[in-house]
Every structure is written in C-alpha cells, then in structure tokens.
Amino acid sequence: MSEETPIDPAHTLAEEVVKKLIDEGLVSSGKRAEILGKLTAGTAKAEDWGLWTELALPEEDDAQDESQE
Amino acid sequence: MKALKKLELRAFRGASKPFVLEFDSSKSVALLFGENGTGKTTITDALDAVGNCSPGSLKDRSSTKPKEHLPSLGRTPADVRVRLEDSAGNSWTATMSNSRLLASPPELPLIRVLRRSDLLKLVDAKPSERYEVLRRFVDVPAVVRSENTLRDAATDAKRRFDDAVKHRSEAEQTLHQIWRQNGSPSTSWQAWANDLTSQKTGDLDEAAKDLRTASDAILKALSSLQACRVAKARVAEEERKQAEHRQQVEKTQAPDTRMAMDTASLLRKAADFLKQGEHADACPVCRQPIPIDELRRDLDSRLGQLGQYEKLATAQVRIGNDLKGAQGTYDRQAEAFATDAIAAYAVLQQPAVAEIDGAPDRCADFPVEAAGWIAGSDPALSSEALRALAKFVQGAESLAISLRKREQRLQQQLGQIKTVRALLNNYAKAVAESQGLEKLAQRLKRASDVVRETRIRFTDDILASVARETNRLYGLIHPNERIALSKLELDKARRASLVQLSHFEGADDVPPQAYFSESHLDTLAFCFWLAVAKRESPSQDAVLVLDDVFTSVDSQHLARISQLIIDESRHFAHVLITTHQRRWRDVFRYPSGAGNHTQLIELQRWSLAKGIRAYQTRLALSQLVQSIASEPFERQRVAQEAGILLEAMLDHLALTYRCRVPRTATSDYTLSELLNGTSSLFQKLAMEKPTTPSDATARSSNRFKTVEPKASFTKLKATALVRNQVGAHYNLTGMEISDAEVAEFAQLAVELAEALSCSVCGQIPGKKGGSYYRCSCAEPAAVRMLPLDL
Numbered sequence: 085m086s087e088e089t090p091i092d093p094a095h096t097l098a099e100e101v102v103k104k105l106i107d108e109g110l111v112s113s114g115k116r117a118e119i120l121g122k123l124t125a126g127t128a129k130a131e132d133w134g135l136w137t138e139l140a141l142p143e144e145d146d147a148q149d150e151s152q153e
Numbered sequence: 154m155k156a157l158k159k160l161e162l163r164a165f166r167g168a169s170k171p172f173v174l175e176f177d178s179s180k181s182v183a184l185l186f187g188e189n190g191t192g193k194t195t196i197t198d199a200l201d202a203v204g205n206c207s208p209g210s211l212k213d214r215s216s217t218k219p220k221e222h223l224p225s226l227g228r229t230p231a232d233v234r235v236r237l238e239d240s241a242g243n244s245w246t247a248t249m250s251n252s253r254l255l256a257s258p259p260e261l262p263l264i265r266v267l268r269r270s271d272l273l274k275l276v277d278a279k280p281s282e283r284y285e286v287l288r289r290f291v292d293v294p295a296v297v298r299s300e301n302t303l304r305d306a307a308t309d310a311k312r313r314f315d316d317a318v319k320h321r322s323e324a325e326q327t328l329h330q331i332w333r334q335n336g337s338p339s340t341s342w343q344a345w346a347n348d349l350t351s352q353k354t355g356d357l358d359e360a361a362k363d364l365r366t367a368s369d370a371i372l373k374a375l376s377s378l379q380a381c382r383v384a385k386a387r388v389a390e391e392e393r394k395q396a397e398h399r400q401q402v403e404k405t406q407a408p409d410t411r412m413a414m415d416t417a418s419l420l421r422k423a424a425d426f427l428k429q430g431e432h433a434d435a436c437p438v439c440r441q442p443i444p445i446d447e448l449r450r451d452l453d454s455r456l457g458q459l460g461q462y463e464k465l466a467t468a469q470v471r472i473g474n475d476l477k478g479a480q481g482t483y484d485r486q487a488e489a490f491a492t493d494a495i496a497a498y499a500v501l502q503q504p505a506v507a508e509i510d511g512a513p514d515r516c517a518d519f520p521v522e523a524a525g526w527i528a529g530s531d532p533a534l535s536s537e538a539l540r541a542l543a544k545f546v547q548g549a550e551s552l553a554i555s556l557r558k559r560e561q562r563l564q565q566q567l568g569q570i571k572t573v574r575a576l577l578n579n580y581a582k583a584v585a586e587s588q589g590l591e592k593l594a595q596r597l598k599r600a601s602d603v604v605r606e607t608r609i610r611f612t613d614d615i616l617a618s619v620a621r622e623t624n625r626l627y628g629l630i631h632p633n634e635r636i637a638l639s640k641l642e643l644d645k646a647r648r649a650s651l652v653q654l655s656h657f658e659g660a661d662d663v664p665p666q667a668y669f670s671e672s673h674l675d676t677l678a679f680c681f682w683l684a685v686a687k688r689e690s691p692s693q694d695a696v697l698v699l700d701d702v703f704t705s706v707d708s709q710h711l712a713r714i715s716q717l718i719i720d721e722s723r724h725f726a727h728v729l730i731t732t733h734q735r736r737w738r739d740v741f742r743y744p745s746g747a748g749n750h751t752q753l754i755e756l757q758r759w760s761l762a763k764g765i766r767a768y769q770t771r772l773a774l775s776q777l778v779q780s781i782a783s784e785p786f787e788r789q790r791v792a793q794e795a796g797i798l799l800e801a802m803l804d805h806l807a808l809t810y811r812c813r814v815p816r817t818a819t820s821d822y823t824l825s826e827l828l829n830g831t832s833s834l835f836q837k838l839a840m841e842k843p844t845t846p847s848d849a850t851a852r853s854s855n856r857f858k859t860v861e862p863k864a865s866f867t868k869l870k871a872t873a874l875v876r877n878q879v880g881a882h883y884n885l886t887g888m889e890i891s892d893a894e895v896a897e898f899a900q901l902a903v904e905l906a907e908a909l910s911c912s913v914c915g916q917i918p919g920k921k922g923g924s925y926y927r928c929s930c931a932e933p934a935a936v937r938m939l940p941l942d943l
Contacts, residue, residue: 094295097611101296110600126295130306137306137596140621 093124098123154262154694157183157727160199162765164232167195169225170764177752178240181722185731185767186738187756192765193731197266197700198223199235200729203247204264204387204696206254213270220252226761237262239726263695263726265686269702275678277666280644284651285488286685287619291612292649298654300604307597314590321583324576331573350574357567360505364560367506370497371553374546377490381543384483391476398472402465410462417463424452441805457635487539488528494542497524497549518615615688616641616651622684626721630676630713635659636669638677653681672705676714679703687724697728708736715740716920719747719929728826738770743801744906747929748772749915772915773798774906781899787897792880795899797822798906799876803827805917806909809926810834810943824877828870834943835866841925841937846912850933862908865901872898911936 087143102120111119115136122128156178162168174196176183187193198209208219224233230249238244239262247256269910275286284291332342339345401411414434426437428448434444456463498519501512520541526534534542627637637656644650655665655677679702689695703714715737722728730737740746742753753770762861777794780787806824807814807830814822814830822830839858852854875898877888909917911928918926918938927935 087637088314093611093615094293097293097296097608100611101607104603104607105600108599108603110596110603119229124295126298128299128302130302130309132602133303133306133597134310137600138591140596141592 094126095120095124109140111136115139154243154696154726155239156181157237157696157729158240159236159238160196161234161236161238162195162199163234164225164228165195165199165202165235166223166225167192167759168199168765171227171762172765172767174754174767176727178727180752181725181750182719182728182730182741183752183754184738185729185754185756186735186770187733189732189733191756191759192767193733193756194700195765197268197698197729197731199247200237200264200696200698201266202236202254203237203245203256204262205266206247206256206261207266208254209266210217210268210270210700218252218899219254220249223249223254225764239560248567250606263689264698265689265698266684267682267693267702268696268700269704272675272678272682272702273683276674278490280647280650280652283642283653284649286682287616287651288649290382290615290619290685290688291643293608293611296604296608300608303597303601303604307594307601310590310594312596314587316592317583317587317590321580324580324583328573328576328580331569331576335569346573346577349570350577352570354567354570357563357570361560361563361567363500363503363505364509364556364563366551367497367500367503368556368560370493370500371549372558374490374493374497375550375553377486377493378543378546380487381483381490381539384479384486387479388476388483391472391479395472395476398465398468402469405461405465410465413459413462414466414469417459418466420452420456420459421463424449424456427452484533488533490546491523491526491534491539491542492528494546495526497546501549501552506556509552509559511555513551515545515549515552518548520545527611548635597664612643616643619681619684619688622687626680626717627677629720630680630710631673631715633711636665636673638665638681672707672710674766675703675705676710677774679714687721690725693724693726695725697725699728699730701731701733703732704734711736712740712745712919715746716929719750719914722750739801741772742770743798744910744915744917745801745805745919747914747916749911749913750929763823773801773909774903774915777899777906778903781896781903786892786896788892790878790880791899792875792895794880795902796873796876796880799873799902800824800827802906802909802917803831805919806831806834806838809919812943824873828866828873831866832870835863837940837943838862839939840908840918841939842911843934843936846934860908862905864910865905869898869905872901909938 089103098120102111102116103117105114106113119128119132119136122132157176158178159176160174162172162174172192185193185196196208198211201207201209204221208223211217211219211222220230224230230251231892233247235247236244237246243262245256245262247254249255274282278286328346329342332338332345335345337345339348340492352719378757402414423437427445432445435442435449498516500506501516502552506512518541520538522538523542526538535891620638623641624637635656635658638653639656639662640652640654642652644652653665654662655669657663657665660668665674669677670781674708683697686695686697703711706714718728732738738753738755741748741751749772753772754767755770757766757768759765764837773794777791777798780791780794800822803824804827806812807822807827810831812830812834814826838861841857841860844856844858872894875887875890875895878884879890881893911918911930913934914929916928918928918936920927921941924935925937925939926941927937930936
C-alpha cells in the first residue's frame with residue numbers, strides 16, 4: 085500500500101459510546117464534551133469515570149421522580 | 154478534494170521537461186493509456202507524492218534512493234516540484250528537501266493509490282499485514298485505554314463495596330453480641346441500640362462526677378482524720394517527755410535545782426558572748442576591771458561545775474519547743490480535718506449522692522456546731538465537735554466504697570453507650586456507604602460492559618460492512634460463481650490480526666489463496682481494497698489511482714471491472730486508471746463502455762529530451778462525426794473509422810446475444826460476418842430511451858420513446874462494402890464509389906451508434922435487467938435494450 089493519511093476512528097466510536105452511556109443514564113449528560121474529549125484522547129482516568137458516574141446518580145433520581153409524578 | 158483539474162510536474166521522475174496534465178473534471182473517470190516507458194508510473198508517483206508525501210513506486214524498489222531518483226535524470230531535489238489543482242480551485246504542491254518529500258498546505262488531498270505490486274501483496278498478505286490496511290478504521294487504542302481505566306474504576310468500586318459490606322457486618326455482629334450480653338432487651342438489637350444511644354449522657358456524666366467528688370471528699374476527710382490523730386499522738390508523746398523531764402529535775406540533788414539550771418544557762422550565754430569578738434578587760438555586766446581571759450576561764454570553770462544543770466536546762470528548752478510544735482501541727486490538722494469533713498458533708502447533699510443507701514443516715518451524724526463553720530475566721534471547734542466530726546467521717550467510710558462502686562457502674566454504663574453509639578454510627582455509615590457503593594459499582598460495571606460491547610460491535614460492524622461490500626463488488630465481477638468472502642474478522646488469539654476466509658464451491662471458510670485462481674485472487678484483493686477506499690470517502694472526496702492493476706483478466710471480466718469502476722466512481726472525487734493494455738482504452742473508446750463518463754488520455758513515447766507527452770483521445774463515435782465533417786473530406790479514413798466502429802458495436806451485440814458467427818481461432822470477425830450474424834437480432838432489437846436524456850421520472854410518466862435500429866442496420870448492410878472497397882483495400886470498384894456514398898455509409902454508422910447507445914453515458918446497454926439490458930445510467934433514466942434473449 086502507498087503511504088496513506090491516517091484517520092482516527094476513535095472519535096466516531098467515542099461518540100457512539102458516550103451516546104449510549106448517557107442514554108442509559110450511566111454518566112452525566114452535562115459532562116458529555118469532557119467525556120468525549122478524554123475518551124477520544126485516551127486520557128480518561130478511573131477517578132474521572134467515578135465522578136461522571138456519581139454525577140449521573142442525581143440525574144437518574146430526578147428522572148425517576150418525574151416518572152413517578 | 155474535488156475532481157482533478159490539473160497536474161503539473163517539474164523535474165520529477167520521467168518529467169525531464171515541464172509537463173502538464175489537464176483533467177476533464179466533468180468526467181468521473183480518467184483512463185491514462187500508454188505503452189511501457191511512457192510515464193504512467195511517473196504520473197501515479199506524482200499523485201502519491203502530493204497526496205501522501207510518499208516516494209511511490211520507489212518505496213519498494215531496491216537500489217533506489219528518493220533523493221537521487223525522484224528528481225529527473227540530471228536534476229536535483231531542489232528542482233522537483235509537483236502541483237495538483239482540483240476543480241474547486243484548491244491546489245497542493247510537493248517539493249523535496251534532501252530525501253524527504255514535503256507537501257503543502259498541510260491538509261493533504263485524500264489520494265489512494267493501488268499498484269499492481271500492492272495488489273499482489275494484498276493477495277498474499279499475512280493476517281497482520283491485512284490488518285494494517287484496515288487499522289485506521291478499527292484501531293482505537295485511545296478508547297481501549299479509557300476502557301481499561303473504566304474497568305479499573307468498576308473493580309475498585311466493587312472492592313470498596315465489599316469492604317463496606319464487611320464493615321457493616323462486623324459492626325452488626327458486635328452490636329448483636331453486646332445486645333445479647335445485655336440480656337437481649339427490647340424487640341431487636343437495633344431498637345435497643347437506638348434507645349440506648351438516645352439517652353442523654355450529660356446527666357450520667359454529671360452524676361458520676363458527683364459520686365466521684367463525694368467519695369474523694371470522704372476519703373480526703375478520712376485521710377485528714379488520720380493525720381489529725383497522728384498529730385494528736387505526737388502532742389501526747391511530747392507531753393509525756395515533758396513530764397519525764399520534770400520528774401528528772403525533781404530527783405536531782407541540789408538546794409535549788411531550778412536556780413542552778415537558770416545560772417548555768419546564763420553563764421553559757423555569757424561564755425558564748427565573750428567568745429565572739431574583742432572585749433575589754435572588764436566585766437560586761439558590773440564593769441569591774443578584770444582581765445578578760447581570766448573572766449573566760451572563770452566562766453568555763455563555773456560551767457564545768459554546773460554541767461549537769463546545764464544539760465537539764467537545755468533538754469527542758471528542747472522538750473518545750475517540741476511540744477509547742479506538736480501542738481501547732483495538731484491544731485492545723487484539726488482545722489484541715491474539720492474543713493474536709495464539712496466539705497464531705499456538703500457533697501453528700503448532692504442528689505446523685507443522696508440517693509445512695511446510708512447517705513442520709515450518715516448525714517444525720519454531722520454535728521450541728523460544725524455546720525457553716527469556716528476555718529480561719531470562726532473560732533476553733535470544740536473537742537466535742539471534732540470528735541463528732543470524726544465519728545461522722547468514720548461512718549461515711551463505708552459510704553465512700555458504695556459511692557465508688559456506684560460511680561464505676563455509671564462509668565461502665567457510659568462506656569457502653571459510647572461504644573454502642575460508635576458502633577451504631579459505624580454501622581449506619583457502612584450501610585449508607587455500601588448502598589451508595591453498590592449502586593456505583595453496578596453502574597460502573599454496566600458502563601464498562603457498554604463501552605466494551607460498543608467497541609467490539611463497532612469493529613465487527615466495520616469488518617462486516619467491508620466484507621459485505623467486498624462480496625457485493627466481487628459478485629458484480631464474478632456473477633453466478635460460487636465463490637465469495639465468508640469471513641473477515643479479528644483473530645481473537647492474536648493482536649492486530651485480520652482473518653480472511655472464503656466460500657469456494659460449497660466449501661466454507663477456506664483460505665482463498667488455496668483455491669482461487671490468480672485472476673480471482675486479484676479481483677478479490679481489488680474489491681477488498683475498493684471497499685476499504687469507499688469507507689474512507691464518505692463525502693466523495695477521495696481520488697483513486699489504479700496503476701496498471703489488472704493484467705490477467707479476460708475480456709468479459711475486463712468489461713465487468715470497467716463497468717464496476719464506472720458505477721463506483723460516484724463515491725469518489727475522481728478515478729484515474731493507468732494501463733498499458735489497449736483493451737482498456739477500447740472498452741471505453743467504443744460504445745461497449747460508458748465512454749461519455751471517461752476521459753481518455755494517451756501518452757506518447759518518452760524521451761529524455763522531450764519528457765512525458767500526453768494527448769486526449771476522442772471516443773470512436775465523436776471521432777467519426779468529426780471526420781465526416783472535416784474538410785477536405787478524407788474518404789478512406791471516414792470509411793475505415795465507420796467500419797471499425799461498426800465492427801466494435803456488432804461484435805459487442807454478437808457477444809451479448811450469442812449470435813451465430815463463423816468460428817475462428819482468434820475470434821476476429823469481418824464486418825460482413827458480423828452483419829450476417831446479427832441480422833436476425835436486428836429484426837427484434839428495440840431501444841427504450843427517455844424522451845429527454847437523464848429524465849429520472851421518464852419511465853414513471855411514460856416519457857419514453859422506442860427506437861428500432863432495424864432500418865439503419867438494413868441500409869448499412871446494403872452499403873457495408875464501402876468499408877472494404879474504400880477504407881481497407883486498393884480496388885477499381887472502390888474508385889467508383891462517390892464521397893457522398895462514403896459519407897452516407899459513415900452517417901448510417903453514426904445513426905446506428907446513436908440509436909444503440911445512451912446519449913448520456915455513451916454505452917450500448919450491457920447490464921442485465923429483468924427482461925432487458927440497461928446502460929450505465931442509474932435507473933429509472935437508463936436506456937434499455939430489448940429483448941434479453943433471442
């Protein structure tokens with residue numbers, strides 16, 4: 085093959101992953117841009133995941149409250 | 154990028170002279186035909202250089218160095234310049250710096266080059282090499298890194314949850330044990346613990362403190378009493394010593410012992426006085442003259458005589474002082490005792506102390522005289538009062554023990570409350586923590602699964618999509634053949650490895666290299682590469698360069714591949730095919746191919762002095778039309794071109810409809826044979842054409858016309874001899890044929906070509922539809938040719 089310009093599919097995959105995580109309420113939707121950036125760059129740390137997941141808990145509780153109302 | 158417009162080369166490879174290649178941006182495919190050594194690879198390398206900063210074909214050639222061999226012979230890297238321009242006015246330039254190719258602007262055009270050598274590599278590629286082709290689509294190391302940290306977070310949350318559960322269990326067990334030790338009161342350990350810890354410990358603390366103070370006060374009073382008794386005993390002892398001394402004085406033999414004792418004391422004081430300092434020779438008392446030394450001797454003599462009395466006198470003074478001291482100590486101890494006893498009485502009045510059995514009784518023994526007594530300001534208490542206080546304090550001794558026991562019980566109670574409270578807090582904290590962590594751990598685990606599953610599906614989808622597209626393309630080249638790609642997947646046992654297996658005549662998942670012919674392997678690799686290239690060009694912005702890729706395909710497959718390239722070219726900005734095979738050029742030049750979509754370029758013989766030279770090739774039909782219209786009228790040329798066009802069209806139809814023509818070893822038929830062979834076909838042949846070319850709604854609104862080329866064919870058959878008599882041979886009969894007759898023959902050939910071919914793509918329909926053949930144009934605007942079979 086000739087030398088070819090590389091393209092990074094990580095962003096495409098990261099977008100898909102973040103959408104699913106938010107749709108399932110597993111991470112905070114408010115952190116979408118940050119998650120996408122770190123996921124694409126491969127710099128998401130364990131504590132980042134903990135924070136994003138914890139921040140989603142109140143959102144999920146709110147959603148449950150609304151559905152009960 | 155958009156369609157190619159212009160490529161300019163200077164001092165690059167074979168471009169020993171400045172070379173400009175103009176592209177027709179309105180045509181999706183450019184076919185560059187040239188015999189070997191005319192500069193095709195130079196043009197491919199130039200596009201590779203400007204699009205990929207790659208030395209192109211030199212990359213894999215031994216004994217070559219880009220620094221020396223990319224510049225034209227006799228030129229230097231500094232002379233090299235490649236400039237590419239697209240139809241939107243964008244341009245890119247590649248130059249050389251030593252051995253490196255540099256391109257600007259930095260955002261390079263998307264140019265994908267497939268060479269014959271690449272195709273062969275792809276055919277024989279190891280799974281890891283094949284993976285490299287797809288790496289840029291499926292390799293997501295950054296996401297994998299983030300996925301790993303997510304998995305770590307999930308594992309850590311699970312571990313912390315387990316720890317919290319363990320702590321909760323331990324606290325629960327301990328509380329349960331304490332509850333049982335306390336006789337399992339209340340309905341449960343939790344209810345008991347909640348009740349217990351709801352108590353106000355301040356009151357208990359206060360009570361314990363009062364009890365401690367009371368017991369300490371009693372003990373202190375007892376201690377004072379003891380000290381008082383010791384002092385009292387010492388007074389008695391000193392008084393006894395004084396009585397003994399008095400008896401001893403009375404027993405002494407002397408007229409007046411007391412006087413003698415006083416005298417001895419006086420003389421001692423005088424002797425001591427005279428021993429100190431200088432004295433005059435006179436009695437210090439009566440002032441009578443007397444030598445002082447004599448006086449001293451006299452005093453010493455008299456003191457010697459009164460020694461016994463002096464000792465008695467000294468002892469008397471000492472005993473008197475001791476008695477006085479003992480009495481003083483006793484007085485102070487008595488006062489301290491009284492103070493401590495009164496203080497003890499005071500604390501016994503505290504509520505917590507007063508509840509103790511015996512406390513009120515003891516308090517009843519307290520002497521009234523001592524109530525409110527203040528040491529130092531009030532007169533000393535009487536002996537009776539002190540004795541009553543002593544009785545009170547002694548009576549309270551047993552109470553101090555009760556107080557201490559009671560206080561210890563209270564302290565134990567307080568300790569238990571504090572312990573239970575701490576355990577209960579730990580338990581509640583562990584419960585809350587475990588509940589939060591359980592949720593967090595579950596969510597992190599789920600998130601980890603989502604990321605992993607999405608990544609795997611993402612990769613699988615890409616591979617499945619590439620495999621599907623490869624098979625679709627392959628099916629177009631090899632219709633009705635029982636061969637296809639069956640599996641394209643990542644090797645789970647190896648990293649970065651792509652497994653490719655195929656169907657072959659009923660056998661599943663076999664290596665294609667083991668069963669496929671060379672030609673089939675070529676086309677499989679090509680279809681795989683094309684499928685990958687399509688993924689890279691979702692916005693139709695990639696330029697494909699196929700550099701002399703196919704060498705081993707037969708005519709039928711060549712027609713299908715060329716048709717495939719025309720059809721797929723809409724996914725790309727431009728497709729450039731270079732070939733040294735004239736067959737490729739003729740597929741498009743004559744109406745069997747979609748010539749109207751193709752720009753035909755031919756390269757002339759190369760020389761160092763002239764460099765690369767290119768010219769545009771006309772389609773056979775437009776060439777003939779131009780020749781007919783040319784002045785002066787070149788009859789031989791017109792007859793020849795018309796004849797060749799006719800032969801090409803009739804040969805295509807004969808092949809498509811399997812018309813009967815005389816069998817020959819080389820399948821080269823004369824015009825006459827082809828006309829005879831296709832006569833019966835033209836009795837039935839009909840073309841359905843949109844009234845307006847490219848009208849996408851023509852078929853649904855019935856804006857179609859049916860053209861029957863039968864009449865043109867019949868006339869052509871009658872005049873076909875013009876082709877040989879004028880266009881091919883020297884003969885007298887031919888000389889009798891007028892220019893008008895030649896022109897009429899050529900015009901009939903043009904009419905037939907226009908009747909048979911699509912005015913948009915230029916192709917005689919060749920793709921099988923339901924009951925017809927159709928041209929390259931997209932349905933429903935395609936031209937149809939009927940019937941499907943004779």
